[in-house]
Amino acid sequence: MTSTLPGARAARSEPPEARSLAGRMVRGRHSDPPWARPAVIALLAATAVLYLYGLGASGWANSFYSAAVQAGTNSWKAFFFGSSDAANAITVDKTPGALWPMELTARIFGVNTWSILVPQALMGVGAVGVLYATVRRAAAPGAALLAGAVLALTPVAALMFRFNNPDALLVLLLTLAAYGVVRALEDARTSWLVFAGSCVGFGFLAKMLQAFLVVPAFGLVYLVCAPTSVRRRLGQLVLAGIAMVVSAGWWVVIVALVPASSRPYIGGSQHNSVLELALGYNGLGRLTGNETGGLGNLNQDAGWGRLFGSELGGQISWLLPAALILLIAGLWASRRSPRSDQARAALVLWGGWLLVTGVVFSFMQGIFHAYYSVALAPAIAGLVGTGAALLWSRRHDLGALGLLAGTVAVTAWWAYVLLGRTPDWQPWLRPTVLIVGLAAAVLLIASRWARRTLAVAGVLAVAVSVAGPAAYALDTASSAHTGAIPSAGPSSGRGPGGMGRPGGGGPGGGFGGMGGGQRPGAASGQNQGSAQRQGPGGMGRGGAGGPGALLNAVTPSAALTTLLTNNSGSYTWVAAATGSNNAAGYQLATGKPVMAVGGFNGTDPAPTLAQFKAYVSAGKIHYFIGGGAGGGMGGRGGQASSGSDDAQQISSWVQQNFTASTVGGTTVYDLTKS
Secondary structure, three states, X not given: OOOOOOOOHHHHHOOHHHOOHHXXXXXXXXXXXXXXXXXXXXXXXXXXXXHHOOHHHHOOOOHHXXXXXXXXXXXXXXXXXXEOOOOOOEEOOOOOOOHHHXXXXXXXXXXXXXXXXXXXXXHHHHHHHHHXXXXXXXXXXXXXXXXXXXXXXXXXXXXXXXXXXXXXXXXXXXXXXXXXXXXXXXXXXXXXXXXXHHHHHHHHHHHHHHHHHHHHHHHHHHHHHOOOOHHHHHHHHHHHHHHHHHHHHHHHHHHHHOOHHHOOEOOOOOOOOHHHHHHHHHHHXXXXXXXXXXXXXXXXXXXXXXXXXXXXXXXXXXXXXXXXXXXXXXXXXXXXXXXXXXXXXXXXXXXHHHHHHHHHHHHOOOOOOHXXXXXXXXXXXXXXXXXXXXXXXXXXXXXXXXXXXXXXXXXXXXXXXXXXXXXXXXXXXXXXXXXXXXXXXXXXXXXXXXXXXXXXXXXHHHHHHHHHHHHHHHXXXXXXXXXXXXXXXXXXXXXXXXXXXXXXOOOEOOOOOEEOOOOOOOOOOOOOOOOOOOOOOOOOOOOEOOOOOOOOOOEOOHHHXXXXXXXXXXXXXXXXXXXXXXXXXXXXXXXXXXXXXXXXXXXOOOOOHHHHHHHHHXXXXXXXXXXXXXXXXXOOXXXXXXXXXXXXXXXXXXXXXXOEEEEOOEEEEEOOXX
């Protein structure tokens, strides 16, 4: 007996012109019902509206990356290396793949909020479309539509596809890789498996080692389920692995071969090494908490409950219990199916993705932020769509119907729990979801004897299952988000660090995501309770002329901006400031290179004190701006890991040898006048 869902086998007999990814999403299949094509177009259009509406409210969003985008539009060298400034002092602390789409659009349309954020939103629409096409290979159109809607309405997805962190490109590439694996599973075609490996490899260029977390699941499902000999399967996996390594490694090899004197310093490393960045600071260090150059392990919630806890629950876990139930139920239901059964292979693929990535996220001892969990969204959505369709196809069986009803009831109860964490926000929604969810579960069981209730029960079940995340997603899309640690949904009293904990972190962490942690008190005097949802003047901006923090950039006064831009053409850097976010605010305001002393955390030895003195002596830096976060003038607080103190030495040397003046509330040192 096979568990392949209705409509899945038609994929193998399609005409070649209908097999293209874009073509199938727009035209549909010959076997699709008439409503399928309009439905998927409506899904993509609604997703586009959700992700594009009101993007301008977020301003520069994450100024750390926006400044790098600006640099890449002014210098192709900065573009290639991912430099923080157009003069190429230091790179951002990750591979630059996620910057490239934004930099290309900014080169065409100018550096502004829309040119930076629209590519992210379009990646989200693309990810939803690719997920639809992937699930459709093994299930009916309704299942694929459900999966696409679940992804689109996941709160953390609505956040990250409207933001300029690397996660948007990573999710799109991993979803494309899943599509390639599913296509390869149909007829053991090597080209599709190589395509999947290439997508994962390019995912490394977006967010480093996190991209490889899907490899065990993808490799296992192909090795077990592909319809060809074991020898050929192994050979194909080797070729896909080679494609992955080449796609991930070409940039790393080039950077490693370029002499250090001819490229910017590799931000996030202590020895100007891209391998150290990939394997240490943004690699194994994130797992163990031993992050040289980071700000230490300040996470206290690692464990099995992390994905369901107060920080991540409302971001990603609305349908996580349902996905796990449907995974187990689907595998049991398909236990007697042929080895190459498509539906079971899809469950293994999505389930492996979810379990491996989820376990790693749960037990990471290094800096971790809740928005990393967007990488779980396609897997959860794929499991919900595929698993629900598998049980629905067996709805004449009381056991399958009971599992569906139980899944709906558990989902409604869990939404009730999550909504209880924001009791003052839309209080009517919480009891409504629970009551309607339980009613839908009862109607599903009753439909065993009263068939006319089945359609109503199905509609209610889907609606109540997505009601909670949809409400959070709409709230997310209607709110401005700035800084290094954005959060989806209404505020639940979390503070700034790590989605609310002091010490959560800033750009650069988590397998190449947002990096070093915020030291306690780094943003003192600012709103500690809602760092994730602010426009200009919010967390980290410090008001006009105030010092920047690890969470976001400073907004300089008009007087200071004028001072920095006067005679700017005579200098390589119009200013230097401690920490990347501090420098980013001045760079975005002036449009001129500003040196980020010490990189993001202020712990990188870039430049050294001797190098900085040489720059000053050569007249390459006009001003030094006092203040800032990280390891510079503010000092390193909390549990800082070992790292360079060059930034602190530089700030001390400047204070001792140059005269301070105050411009627009900011301390400035003119380095041309000792």
